[in-house]
Amino acid sequence: MRSAFSKALCLAAGNDPELMFLTGDLGFQVFDEFVSKFGDRYINVGIAEAQMVDMAAGLAKEGFRPVAYSIASFMTARPFEQIRICVSYPDLPVLLVGAGGGYAYSSSGVTHHAGDDLALMSILPGMTVTAPCDPAEIGLLLPQILKLPGPAYMRIGKFGEPEVRAEEPPVLGKARLIARGEKVALVTTGDLAYAALEAVTELRKEGITPSLHHFHTVKPLDTEALGRIAAGAGTIMAVEESSPAGGLGSSIANWLARADHKCRFARLGPPDEFLYGNHSREKVAARYGYDKRGIMDSCRKTWRG
């Protein structure tokens, strides 16, 4: 996803001379193409995320289109106040990009975990929060995000994420239909869409046919699509690599509690805990039941229940 982001960024910089890229000393070799083409628009502020965000705010105030980049935990939690006071409060068009969001850095330990990135960014008024599912989606969403008049966050993964084949192209702010189905509606965000699609594909062989909807835009929540999904399915099952509080699952639960739907709700994802032990991302997903097998098991139970 990082290579796709770098490529999409170069395209965007070619189209918009006001685009400025800031990094908190991360992305070794990832942005070589950007540096060679747009070196004077590449600012490495050093390992100084607070400075990076305030500087981006200053650039945005002067009419530039800054994109700030770091590892997700250092992009969101560390300079949270800078984002809140200098970007969100004045509603400036700054795009924050968090690489390795969720538990992509699972084996690096708790310091690098960013299960809370979507929650932290979603809590800020006016912030658009996105988590694309694959490299192609980044390329299609980035130009849309860069047209926003206000701030946005984009969670991207690491390298080599597989392609997710969908029924329709991504439109910022709208849920994306990946697979048609019935009774159970799986909703995902980020690169978990791929695990969910694999689960859906295998379940079909058993005659279990849930639908799959991808919410690359976590905020604002596409409640129009949710209304249709809730009307057509008995259960909405959110699959997310996010803290249980403040992520896609809790946003949907919140909405369901207010909406007049009889639809049931379930969430598959990591718990409200620090995940010790430097386990692999796959092992964490398996332990908490949100890998392909876990998704399949939960779908089977719900399908029969």
Place this chain on the structure above:
Amino acid sequence: MTIEALEKKAREIRATCVQMACDGNVGHLSSTLSYVDVLVALYYGWLKIFPSDPANPDRDRFILSKGHGCGSLYSVLADLGYFPAARLAEYNREGSSLPCHPCVHALPLMEMSSGSLGHGLGVATGILYGLRRRKSSARAVVLLGDGECNEGSVWESAMVAAAHNLDNLLAVVDYNGIQAVGKSDEIMGHTSLEEKFRSFGWAAVTIDGSDMKSVVAALARFPFEKWKPSAIIAKTKMGVSFMEGDVLWHYRKPSEEERVKALAELKAKPIYGPAK
């Protein structure tokens, strides 16, 4: 303006701030009064400003990073005609355009909202980086508190400003010696702010920030060195003898007796009439 005229203006602004603290029923007088001489020297002769066209791209950007000291900035802006002086009576009132911490939604001519410390210098680096790309010669002045310099983000920004040779940047530290709960030197170990800025790659001077002549002379030497951002450590006083050096004036407003006493000592009247 002559030094004498600037000194007179500073007394008027101080008198206005004392009145505003009473009308607005708000503290922060120490932080508001201490940098008045610097503020007056900046706005009445040094900064390139366009009061009838506040968003003019050629303007120098003045950023009040220590937002709680906004009373004197509001006074100066009103005095210069950015908005009617009568509006100063609305200071700190509910829904006012002049809240006790500046807000760009309430008063769009402010360069940024402030109130949380340690942001102004970072935002200024972005502004100046952008202005340089636009080939603008506009400058940015950031007014910091000495207490504010406790914030680590100030030093992240100081490093980057020097690394990018932002020599159109002037940081003025209002070194009034007090912060919210004590004396700034005692809290931070009696180390020199001037040396700190120098070691971060800045050109820095320490001056008597309550002596108009010294302030004007220091500003006239800007930029202190080519390719380096400049810092002025301004040792300041509140300018009202019975308030000097007392942390209490971060919190309390003057009584009626104290208000009268302060105005008498300043030999000046507020620039707006009494609140209705």
